[in-house]
Amino acid sequence: MKPRILEVRENILKKNDELARSLRDEFAGHGTYVVNVVSSPGAGKTELLAVLMRLLTTQGVRVGAVVGDLATENDAKRLAATGCRAEQILTGTMCHLEADMVETALADFDLEATDLLFIENVGNLVCPQSWDLGEDLRILLFPSTEGEDKPLKYPTLINTCDRVIFSKMDLAGAVEFDLETARRNCETVRPGIATMETSARTGEGVDELAEFFRARVEEKRSTAVSL
Amino acid sequence: MKPRILEVRENILKKNDELARSLRDEFAGHGTYVVNVVSSPGAGKTELLAVLMRLLTTQGVRVGAVVGDLATENDAKRLAATGCRAEQILTGTMCHLEADMVETALADFDLEATDLLFIENVGNLVCPQSWDLGEDLRILLFPSTEGEDKPLKYPTLINTCDRVIFSKMDLAGAVEFDLETARRNCETVRPGIATMETSARTGEGVDELAEFFRARVEEKRSTAVSL
Secondary structure, X not given: OOOHHHHHHHHHHHHHHHHHHHHHHHHHHHOOEEEEEEOOOOOOHHHHHHHHHHHHHHOOOOEEEEEEEOOOOHHHHHHHOOOOEEEEEEOOOOOOOOHHHHHHHOOOOOXXXXXXXXXXXXXXXXXXHHOOOOOOEEEEEEEHHHOOOHHHHOHHHHHHOOEEEEEOHHHOOOOOOOHHHHHHHHHXXXXXXXXXXXXXXXXXXXXXXXXXXXXXXXXXXXXXXXX | OOOHHHHHHHHXXXXXXXXXXXXXXXXXXXXXXXXXXXXXXXXXXXXXXHHHHHHXXXXXXXXXXXXXXXXXXXXXXXHHOOOOEEEEEEOOOOXXXXXXXXXXXXXXXXXXXXXEEEEEOOOOOOHHHHOOOOOOEEEEEEEHHHOOOHHXXXXXXXXXXXXXXXXXXXXXOOOOOOHHXXXXXXXXXOOOOEEEEOOOOOOOOHHHHHHHHHHHHHHHHHHHHHO
């Protein structure tokens, strides 16, 4: 017999996965490409997304965002200041986003007019790993300020992600961040995982990342049309 | 009737609280002052503790540490390099420490010869909040690199902590960290909470913090003797 707590947890995760699947179908129906952005608190998710959203908008991509925090609407306000639609999800004491929170936040969202949706998760390197939000891609931000060994310390999250973005690279010198070691540590945990370096402040890697998302958006749009 | 998941969670927390109470009694019996250190990943807990442990050792305080991570023994190795006893707790996929993990890690620990025990929690600004580890004091590190609004975003954790330490203050200039705003945000969430500024790299605030712990250790020793 399974222990009771494990059984309860499995049921909750199963319910989340079913809802995530229906969200994924909905996103596919509208041709909306969805990115789940995870990191620890203060890794620069909001700052990087704001820069990307401004740039992508000028390139004709219609971007939206939902953002999870325990408290405050600060991040949604910062993202809405880009001119894009941004919704705050307040999680209270919850340490991660779940599919039903995303569904609720999207209730008044015009997905048909959204090519690219960013879901900025609650800052946490552990708990978001088990929760599918219906995304196409999950990216993980590691800021240079957190040091090189984070990939080794959070292997499970890396194993659920599609791509690692080293953020705050403008501070790499000041904190003596060794990019090669950090990359090698990612490779150790997850051989072949793609990594990129960015700085929202200097703009390093931002064009490249925008181009990466633009290509995914176009790919998804063309698939949606052909369905 | 309570929902089933809530009931299960309450039972687990209750069991943890009972064990934490017995740990607290044990610490009191040995006159060991115990500090639970929480922060997000990469906030500089290990670096600050290593500097403190070296300093306190030269001042005659017998310090030990247990440190929680999902994977790797890196942090226990860094703390053991100070010459103090340090034990690693590997949590696997768990996002926080619980009292039973601390109890297990202390099995071979000589508490009688330990005046001050640091428990370095898993890097996470949400989940450790509900788990009493039998500590005397819970401190929360906010690095300057995470920005000023973290206190507002993680109110529950601040409300379970006794003191906020702003860490990595040597980087405050580079990241344009506004200390007054950060302090005000702490005060908004938790009026009267004490804050301090530190930098493990430049040594800022380290003497003051060591003195703070030394006073607590002496207070606890004198209480233990008089029991």
